Amino acid sequence: MAAKTFSYSRQRIFSSLIVNGILILICLIWLIPTLGVFITSFRQSEDIFSSGWWAVFPHRADVQSGEIKLDPSIDVNGPITIEGVTATFEEWREGVTLPDGRKLTWYGNKRTRTLIVSEKKWVGFSTNLTLDNYRNTLSGKEIRFRDASGNEILRKGNDLSTAFLNSVAVAVPATIIPILIAAFAAYGFAWLNFPGRRLLFILVVALLVVPLQIALVPILQDYTKLQLNGTYLAIWMAHTGFGLPLAIYLLFNYISTLPRDILESAFIDGASNFTIFTRLILPLSIPALASFAIFQFLWVWNDYLVALVFLGDKNRVITMALAAIVGEKGQDWHLLTSGAFISMLLPLAVFFALQRYFVRGMLAGSVKG
């Protein structure tokens, strides 16, 4: 009996090791891409091009320690003997490790007669990290940096600070407005009687999965006629329209399950629908409102297509600014990585602070398009 429990508990430890091992492995794979960008965003542009981001960690690498010039009398076409080791030119080019640990590599073509001596050493203890990349992407002024071959480059900054503020101006109202409209509508659907109630709600459910591509062309025509293109109002309304089916659906699910007695007693006390809604329903629905708010905020902040179509270059938001760096200057990794990180700051902060609500909102959300 004792032996049996012993083996049972050993089996448990063993299986828990496997479980945690697999999970840690997957989590590492999940984290490494972001980690790489995070580290790169603090490196200098020259360093980014000359070595991978992992070079900031201490590691053993070949460090050049000297040069050997070959005597002109040595024939380079046959096997060549250097420092007591004989090898062909091709082998020297690939690099040959001497018995004492030094590595000799032929530099350039045969005529150079030069070999580079390198040794394996621990490097990466004194890394060269900087905040300049962040300063440069945020500013809209001229910036200077060195490219891969060491040339100084002068360029206009990406002005991400303006884009960041624009994103705030787009995302905050585009989160609150649909919530407000949806809360009113959900209350109406749940507690008020009017003709066509059921039919209209079925419309809401049907629109849950409609791809927004369907709306872009006609809405753009309307906006052009109304001269709304590029205004905040235009993009708030667009995000409101596209987010509304899910918002109404989620809030309806929540509001319709609130206990009926509370509302009836409020009615008997003479409260109007509007008072009941603002004083009673809104405060009671805060969990549902919060979960949808996070959902919508992340969606609007991270949106690229809707902003691209309706906002254009006038009030460009952070995703557009970032995409512009990818497009125009695809090789400026120091700007790209720091820009990417700036764009993630706010959503990640919101996400980690309010994770629980976010999950709750998704769980209530059924199938959304």
Place this chain on the structure above:
Amino acid sequence: MQTTKEMRSQPTGALGWLTANLGRLLISLFVPVVTFIVLWQGFLFLRDSQAPQIVIVLVAILWGVGGVALLYLVSNWVVEQLPPAWTRVLQPFVFVGPGVAILAWYLAVPAFRTLLLSFQNNISTAWVGLDNYIFALTDRVMLEAFRNNLLWMIFGTSFSVGLGLLIAVLADRSRYESIYKAIIFMPMAISFVGAGVIWKFIYTYKGEGSGIQEIGLLNAIVLALGGQSQPWLNIPPWNNFFLIVIMVWLQTGYAMVIISSAIKGVPGELLEAARIDGASEIQAFFNVTIPYIRGTLITVTTTIIIFSLKLFDIVRVMTGGNNGTNVIANEFYLQRFTYGHAGRASAIAIILLIAVIPVMIYNLRQFQERRAF
């Protein structure tokens, strides 16, 4: 209270009520007009102002949020000024009206307008019959996009759901569940454009030559294992799979969270009974857990399928649809905004809509079954 007022006003008739409430009526007209003027001034300020950006942003937020709240407040106030019988009829429309109107303007009506546009030519001036659909269903570029979307749907969805399920099941048995889940879930907060940058950096390729050090992680790993570095995003059809990896990275967290909560809902007695009957952990998983969470699995799978169908940002940022990586939503964007062909773009959008109609019907049926009304 409300009913007595109604009874008192009834004998005098509509005209009597009008004269008795003339002042009230005037105010009811006056208030909305003032509201409208104030909001219009705000709009003009936002459109034309040269004020510092931070001021504009604050005003915009205040104007947008406050404006909507104000509109509800005012329209409700106006309706409450009317005779109670009218109030009762009209008030539901104050509550539901704006939401329904916006839905109609932004989603329902555009569906029909896009349908009409899809039968017209590039600048919507003449009818062309089914030409746009013939293009959308036979053109080489479109066929390639269809094939790629199929790859996204099959591989993207199955890997996201499969990995999500695996992680959910494993994390359920670990003490550090919440940490693991937060890490896997984190990419959900990152934009596709941001994710594009992150993964571009993994796949980057510098080419061959002496003294060149690959700075992309994938190429560095391949070199360290003794292989050749590759321009990963330029080799069709494999580049599609490298892009799909990004989607799996982004969407697994979503699948995991939903599946995980479903797994926690599986009654312990059921699993216990299966174990007592001699089922191994794996048998219990496939014969008890999986059937129990089947509904959730279907929901998650459909959501991710729809997502992969509409996928745009990743392809747009990573390759722009070049080198055989085009997808339907990107071709839609190209047709409309690069080539300026509204007809073809609309036909593509309608095809996307048709593809999600089964899900729509499924949703509606679920809704009917729940008898929420």
